[in-house]
Amino acid sequence: MIEGYLGRESVTAGEELTVHVSTDAARFGLRFYRLGEDLEPVAETDGHPGSLHLPPPHPDGTPGRPSPADDWDWPPLALPVPEHWAPGMYIVQFVEDGDDPPPLDAAGLEGPAREFFVVRPRRPGGRSRVLYKKSTFTRHAYNRSDRPGEERAASLYDHPVYLPDGDPRGHKVSLRRPGGIIDLAYWDAPFIAWLERNGYPVEFCTDLDLHEDPDLLSAYDLLLSVGHDEYWSEAMRGQAERFVRNGGNIAFLSANTCWWRIHPTDRNTAFVSDTDHHVGDEYPHLPATDQWWPAAPDGVGRPENSLTGVSFRNGGMWASTGWPGDRPREGYTVQHADHWLFAGTGLRDGSDGGEPDRLGAGTPLIGYECDGAAYTRDERGVAHASGEDGTPTSFLILGIHVLEPVHEDFHDFKWGHWNGPAREPGITSPRAATMGLYTAGGTVFSAGTTDWPVVCGQDQDAGVAQVTRNLLDRLGHRSARD
Template sequence: MIEGYLGRESVISGEELTVHVSTDAARFRLRFYRLGEGLELVAETGWHPGSLHLPPPHPDGVPGRASPAQGWDWPPLTLPVPEGWTPGMHLVQFVEDGDDPPLLDAADVEGPAREFFVVRPRRAGGRSRILYKKSTFTRHAYNRSDRPGEERAASLYDHPVYLPDGIPRGHKVSLHRPGGIIDLAYWDAPFIAWLERNDYPVEFCTDLDLHEDPDLLSSYDLLLSVGHDEYWSEAMRAHAERFVRDGGNIAFLSANTCWWRIHPTDGNTAFVSDTDHHVGDEYPHLPASDQWWPAPPDGVGRPENSLTGVSFRNGGMWASAEWPGDRPRDGYTVQHADHWIFAGTGLRDGSDGGEPDRLGAGTPLIGYECDGAAYTRDARGVARASGEDGTPTSFLILGIHVLEPVHEDFHNFKWGHWNGPAREPGLTSPRAATMGVYTAGGTVFSAGTTDWPVVCGKDQDAGVVQVTRNLLDRLRHRSPRA
């Protein structure tokens, strides 16, 4: 048995990486890979002495469960990252003595006894003006810290720890816990491979990098948010908004984006968020004050769609027996087919008198979670953002998919329904996944769905692939034409 976690999930080339390992073997070694079009072995260490360490027990005394809130405090091993390593997304595989597993390949990204980390270049922006942000805070919120043969179920969703008297008050999650690789394999790996296969160099950062460094984005022209990007700090939000005001561009190839505010604590090795997750059979505090869109004191009072253009409160989640679940494959109804985003796709919007085409039809593009904008329809049936809930008035809806049927009780899912959280009274437009764009200094595109990078990364739809090319080609430079 072997598992581990990282002291920090990003490192600058030429500096040091810290790993924390627990094993019942006498010794262990580490294999390092770079994730691109494939999975390339870049280094393997010699043997290090092994020792077994237990997780901290759950502070509420939940039997058989570990603590998601406390750092697990396993001994550190610090290693140099050679300057010769190509910056990018990397994996470390933990190998125990007596076991000689085969080298990982692109089909083996997901699994236990491995973790991911970002190698950043010493000179930001030197290789690419596109910055790919890995949504690490969201990863840690969902990380259950399970391992083969042991279900620890320790996360923000499974047996969370709530600090009622904390400053700040809320559910606490430590970044210093093992968990293996899950979300990276599903959302990021296919898209990273597609980017490299199609000659789009990118540089990488984590949520914590964006949180800590107010000048990080100044070296880039385009920020990519990919997959599931739910948890944002105040500083992340402020840095992204300033970036757009200064002419920088963002492509949200993601959904459920910026739904909860988080507060990094413990020297930025943990975070707290006052959410609406159960502790036992109770909600410890409602309304959950770290939801971005509700007005204080019920929330933050800064609707996420004022940045992204869309919100999960106007979208939903396809409940299913198995994550991520199959779902309707109708795609987005195309609007404004003459927009630059659709160049080269051949898609039509119905203005020629025919039926509008559907982007991504036949693929699971919509979902598994998706965001939308409140909208009205004009006399021709074209959906237009109403702006009534914070979406910029210049937001242009380019694709829309009404989410039906809807089951309103978000915490008691029914399979085969779009489950949506409660919205403000008075918003009357149906929930709809929404793809769109606006310009306010820089340009912001929102795909409105978590699975955009999966469909594009696996080349499942030529239209989605071409739209992604158009996005990257146009927004990789600041101040594009409107």
């Protein structure tokens, strides 16, 4: 048995990576891979002395459950990262002495006894002006710290820890505990491979990098948010908004984006968020004051769609059982087909008298979670952002899919869509997954769905791939006027 975690999920080339390992073997080794078009082995170490360590007990005394809130505090092992390692996403695999598992490959990336980390360049922006942000805060919120043969179920969603008298008050999650690779394997790996396969170099950062470094985005022209990007700090959001005002571009190839505000604590090795998750059979505190969109004091009072253009409260989700389950496969109904976003796709919007085409038709593009904007329709049936929910009125809807049926009960969404227990009563437009963009200094594009990088990365739809190329080609460089 062997498992481990990293002291931090990003490191600059030439500096040290810290790993924390627990094993019942006398010695263990580490295998390192770089994730690109393929999974490339880059280094291997062995002969490290092993020792077995237990997780901290749950502070509520929950039998058989470890704490998701405490640093697991396993002994550190510091390793230098060679200066010649290319910027990118890397995997470390923990291997017990005497065991010789087959090398990891991209097709079998998900699993225990491995973790991912970002290697950042010594000179930011030197290889690419495109920065790919890995949503590590969201990863840790969902991380159950399971291992083979043991479901620990310790996360923000399973047996969470709530601090009623904390400053800040809320559910607490530590970034220093094991979990293996799940979200990276599903959302990021196929898209990172697609980027490299199609000749788009990118540099990488984590949520924590963006939170800590106010100058991080100054070296880049385009920020990518990919997959499931639910948890954001005030500093992250403020820097993203300032980046756009100063002419930087953002592509949200993600959904459920910026849904909860988080507060990093413990020298940025944990975070707290006042959410609406159960503790036992109770909601410890409602309303959940770290939800971005509700007005203060019931929430933050800064609707996420004022940045992204879209919101989860106007979208929906599908059950994770039987994934992708009952998702619609009609794709996005195309609007404004003459827009540069659709160049080279051949897609039509019905303005010629025919039926409008659908982007991603036949694929599970809409889901696993999706975001939308409140909208009205004109006499031709074209959807326009109304702006009544906080979406910029200049947001141009380029694709839309109305979500039906809608299930309101959070605990009964297995065969439908769920969209939060509260919603502005004045907004009457049907909920719809929404793709579009606006410009306010720089340009912000929102795909409106978590699974855009999967459909694109696996080349499931030629139109989705071409739109992604158009985005990268157009937004990967600031315009001359900026």
